[in-house]
Amino acid sequence: MIVRRLLAVLIAGASLGAAPAPAPNPETDRVAFQSYFFTKFPNVKHEEFGNGPYAVNAPMRKQWEEIMQFPPYEPALDEGREAFEAPFANGRHYSDCFDNGGDGIRQTYPRFDTKTGEIITLDGAINACRVSNGEKPLPLQTGVMASITAFMSESSRGKPFDIKIPADPRALAAYERGKEFFYARKGQLGFACASCHVQGAGERLRGDILAPALGILAAFPIYRSDWGAMGTIDRRFTSCSAQTRAVPLPAQAAAYREVEYFLSYMSNGIPITGPGTRP
Amino acid sequence: MKTASFAFLGLMLCASAMAATQPDAEATFKAAQSEEALAKAEQAAWTTTETTLADAQKSLTAQKWDEAKALADEALALAKRSRAQATEQKTLWQDAVIR
Numbered sequence: 001m002i003v004r005r006l007l008a009v010l011i012a013g014a015s016l017g018a019a020p021a022p023a024p025n026p027e028t029d030r031v032a033f034q035s036y037f038f039t040k041f042p043n044v045k046h047e048e049f050g051n052g053p054y055a056v057n058a059p060m061r062k063q064w065e066e067i068m069q070f071p072p073y074e075p076a077l078d079e080g081r082e083a084f085e086a087p088f089a090n091g092r093h094y095s096d097c098f099d100n101g102g103d104g105i106r107q108t109y110p111r112f113d114t115k116t117g118e119i120i121t122l123d124g125a126i127n128a129c130r131v132s133n134g135e136k137p138l139p140l141q142t143g144v145m146a147s148i149t150a151f152m153s154e155s156s157r158g159k160p161f162d163i164k165i166p167a168d169p170r171a172l173a174a175y176e177r178g179k180e181f182f183y184a185r186k187g188q189l190g191f192a193c194a195s196c197h198v199q200g201a202g203e204r205l206r207g208d209i210l211a212p213a214l215g216i217l218a219a220f221p222i223y224r225s226d227w228g229a230m231g232t233i234d235r236r237f238t239s240c241s242a243q244t245r246a247v248p249l250p251a252q253a254a255a256y257r258e259v260e261y262f263l264s265y266m267s268n269g270i271p272i273t274g275p276g277t278r279p
Numbered sequence: 280m281k282t283a284s285f286a287f288l289g290l291m292l293c294a295s296a297m298a299a300t301q302p303d304a305e306a307t308f309k310a311a312q313s314e315e316a317l318a319k320a321e322q323a324a325w326t327t328t329e330t331t332l333a334d335a336q337k338s339l340t341a342q343k344w345d346e347a348k349a350l351a352d353e354a355l356a357l358a359k360r361s362r363a364q365a366t367e368q369k370t371l372w373q374d375a376v377i378r
Contacts (some may be wrong), residue, residue: 029376036377051305079353183338184372188325188357194375 002203022177026165026265033266037091037214050218050273052211055201060209064277073150073223073275075228080151083144088133094148097129106149106156107272110261111164112171117132119174119257122149123232140251141238146230147220153220153274161218161272178262181255184212187244196240207279215267217260219276226279235259299348307351308335314358325363328357 037049041056048055052062084094084102095101099108109122120128126139126148138145163169180195194213196205201212207226219234227235234251237259241248251258309330318324335350 015370033377179376183375184368186323186368189326190364192372192375194377198377241324244324247326247329249322253322272353275353 003209003219019162023170026172029179030268034214034269036198036211037201040154041212046269047271049212049215049267049270050214051279052219052276054211057209060279063279071223071275072225072277074220076147076150076221076223076275077117077154079144080147080149083148088130088135090133091139094126094129097125097132097177102152102155104155104159106153106274107161108158108163110264112166112168112174112259112261114166114168117166117170117174118166118254119178119261121233121252121257121260122233124252124257134211140232141232141235142227142229146232146235149164149232150230150275153272156272157274160273161170161264161267162270163261163268165265174258175265177255178258178260181259182262187241187246189244191244191245193240213263213266215270215273217263218270219273219278221274222276222278224278230275287305299344301342301344304339304344304347304351306337306354307330308347311335311351311355311358314355318358318361318365320363321362323361325357325361328354328361331357 034046037190038044038046046057051061054061061253087093095103099105106122109126110119112118123140123145127140130137138148159277167176184197185192197211197213197216200210203210217233220236221230222236223230232251234256237256238248238251289363307310312336317330318328331350331354335347335354338344338347338350
């Protein structure tokens with residue numbers, strides 16, 4: 001009896017005390033997200049957020065401007081153009097798979113695919129194009145995949161991120177899962193993506209300046225000196241996971257595609273700068 | 280009566296301080312492995328659990344049962360903590376959202 005009364009009180013208390021989780025609203029999230037960074041870095045021009053650490057650190061920016069006289073991603077751009085223009089064995093081309101022949105569309109990825117209910121990234125779309133034309137998918141972390149995305153990104157330079165979340169509950173759910181992935185603490189060190197790229201943005205971590213989460217994907221793919229090579233978004237996510245001592249997910253895992261969707265939506269309005277170069 | 284139970288307790292303590300046996304070490308290793316498999320399925324696994332498990336495996340192969348048991352215990356504890364973190368974060372992440 002007493003137990004039942006106690007339970008009733010507890011349940012009543014819980015439903016009174018805990019405010020219901022607010023209905024997901026990506027646009028409200030985006031406005032709050034962007035104004036957080038605009039306030040945190042009042043001297044950074046909004047369109048500069050696509051330059052990652054260089055947007056928020058003056059000495060690094062100087063170094064970068066020197067490097068950019070001979071951008072280390074140039075060979076990848078050449079390789080990417082060649083690969084993109086070469087026909088598949090069946091005579092068709094990458095350009096047959098994409099809106100506008102693949103020209104100037106990078107800022108519209110990732111997209112929600114209404115057929116499968118899945119998030120499709122540019123890298124995923126490139127491999128889907130290959131497979132539908134009878135070719136093997138490309139490895140996802142570096143190499144030709146990075147070169148093709150470099151070539152496609154360059155044709156989108158200056159075009160602001162334009163990510164759509166269609167009125168489909170599955171799209172909103174994917175967005176929410178991406179948001180959760182970004183804010184949830186993971187790994188033995190208990191860091192969330194947000195710990196380093198929101199709270200820590202602009203701070204130094206070992207040799208690096210932590211990029212702000214706003215515009216954080218605009219420069220991809222990137223050439224990193226410490227990789228000595230180009231890397232895709234998957235490569236970056238994998239190494240960030242490992243830094244928290246979490247076992248990285250496979251490239252293009254649903255959670256990685258969804259966090260990419262979330263981060264890209266948060267960056268709507270920030271121009272594409274890719275391909276990029278990093279120390 | 281009292282003496283007897285003390286003697287029993289003493290015996291138990293000795294047993295646990297004594298060298299781990301092969302079955303002990305193997306059973307703990309199995310338990311750690313399956314806990315880590317669950318953590319992986321939940322995408323909650325830690326790299327440290329993986330390396331500790333691999334070390335435990337090496338000690339098993341080398342028939343160092345004490346060392347293997349200790350490492351397997353540690354891996355099991357890590358795998359459990361990683362799963363607890365994931366469960367806890369299912370709601371806690373919301374406190375971190377920029378609003």
